[in-house]
Amino acid sequence: MHVDLHQDVWALNNSEGNHNREWLDDHKMWAVNIMGSPGAGKTTLLEHLLPILRKDFHVGVIEGDVATSKDALRISALGIPVIQLETQGVCHLDGRMVKSGLRALEPLHLDLLFIENVGNLVCPADFYLGEHARLGVLSTVEGGDKIVKYPTLFRRINALAITKTDLLPFTDFDMDQASKDFASLGAGRPLFPLSKNEGISDLAQWIRNMALNMSTTEQDV
Amino acid sequence: MHEAGLMASVLEIIDQSRVENNIRRVTEITLKVGVLNGALPDALQFAFDALRSEYVWLDASSVLRIESVPAILLCFECQYQGPGSEMTCPACQSVLTQLIQGEEFDIVGFDGEVDEPSKYPALQEPLGRGGH
Numbered sequence: 557m558h559v560d561l562h563q564d565v566w567a568l569n570n571s572e573g574n575h576n577r578e579w580l581d582d583h584k585m586w587a588v589n590i591m592g593s594p595g596a597g598k599t600t601l602l603e604h605l606l607p608i609l610r611k612d613f614h615v616g617v618i619e620g621d622v623a624t625s626k627d628a629l630r631i632s633a634l635g636i637p638v639i640q641l642e643t644q645g646v647c648h649l650d651g652r653m654v655k656s657g658l659r660a661l662e663p664l665h666l667d668l669l670f671i672e673n674v675g676n677l678v679c680p681a682d683f684y685l686g687e688h689a690r691l692g693v694l695s696t697v698e699g700g701d702k703i704v705k706y707p708t709l710f711r712r713i714n715a716l717a718i719t720k721t722d723l724l725p726f727t728d729f730d731m732d733q734a735s736k737d738f739a740s741l742g743a744g745r746p747l748f749p750l751s752k753n754e755g756i757s758d759l760a761q762w763i764r765n766m767a768l769n770m771s772t773t774e775q776d777v
Numbered sequence: 778m779h780e781a782g783l784m785a786s787v788l789e790i791i792d793q794s795r796v797e798n799n800i801r802r803v804t805e806i807t808l809k810v811g812v813l814n815g816a817l818p819d820a821l822q823f824a825f826d827a828l829r830s831e832y833v834w835l836d837a838s839s840v841l842r843i844e845s846v847p848a849i850l851l852c853f854e855c856q857y858q859g860p861g862s863e864m865t866c867p868a869c870q871s872v873l874t875q876l877i878q879g880e881e882f883d884i885v886g887f888d889g890e891v892d893e894p895s896k897y898p899a900l901q902e903p904l905g906r907g908g909h
Binding site: 557558559560561562563564565566568646647648650678679681682683704707708711739740741742743 | 779782783787790791794795798800808813815816862864872881882883884886887888889890891
């Protein structure tokens with residue numbers, strides 16, 4: 557006997573993501589999903605962004621990690637509420653995991669939420685969490701070829717932060733080429749070069765504008 | 778490597794449909810996987826082999842068939858429609874494009890053997906307990 561199913565396997569996760577999105581909208585909370593390699597500087601970026609954005613928002617963080625709560629402790633040290641999701645080996649966050657994080661944060665009445673995904677350039681891109689926007693983080697020391705080598709993630713982000721630009725003289729990272737490669741995967745998306753001391757306020761402004769307008773980017777996963 | 782989780786989802790969906798259709802053994806599963814999907818065919822096959830023993834309705838001869846779907850790009854500027862894995866139109870270099878296929882991950886369907894009705898139909902009435 558033959559059974560025709562024609563069922564989208566991603567639909568299971570996407571429906572979890574859609575529930576999360578409804579929940580976020582009901583709670584007037586704007587969420588951004590941060591994706592990038594291990595060591596790209598995602599947590600450091602948060603350590604710099606959060607003190608700026610906490611002036612305008614009740615901000616919280618969901619930290620995804622394969623193991624340990626090291627990153628959550630760093631965020632917690634800033635006095636920012638943080639929920640650690642330990643994936644126990646899984647290489648990405650999914651809709652169901654984030655749902656439990658949202659429930660835990662509910663009593664805090666946040667209006668801006670950062671979801672730091674597991675450090676990985678492949679799998680996180682495939683899982684819609686209900687977020688309103690996705691921010692990619694790429695460091696200059698990883699090599700400029702990562703954008704074309706991992707196109708799915710770089711195609712599905714709404715903005716790209718390039719970190720550790722103060723190390724440019726010591727790497728073969730080509731900022732112009734990276735900018736072209738990023739544009740070739742989708743037009744009109746901002747790119748924020750960041751160094752230890754520069755660039756962070758532009759990125760904070762982008763997030764602030766998006767969150768204040770509760771901007772919604774199209775789900776394309 | 779999230780193919781194991783995806784494969785588990787596939788098998789969950791099939792298990793449900795298999796029960797609804799009274800199928801006791803699944804002989805073949807067909808998936809359609811776009812080349813731009815994060816799920817790699819080899820890793821899916823590996824996950825299928827690893828998970829196979831956990832389901833009584835699969836056995837060593839059950840087959841996973843993966844149909845690969847090429848990436849097709851549509852350009853809104855020059856109306857190009859054809860192969861393209863990046864968002865830049867290979868004909869006019871515009872980035873006003875949309876992928877119209879290549880990212881899907883669908884369960885097309887499956888084949889299986891239906892449970893034969895038993896030669897000894899179930900008793901309609903419970904056996905009397907007698908008067909012992």
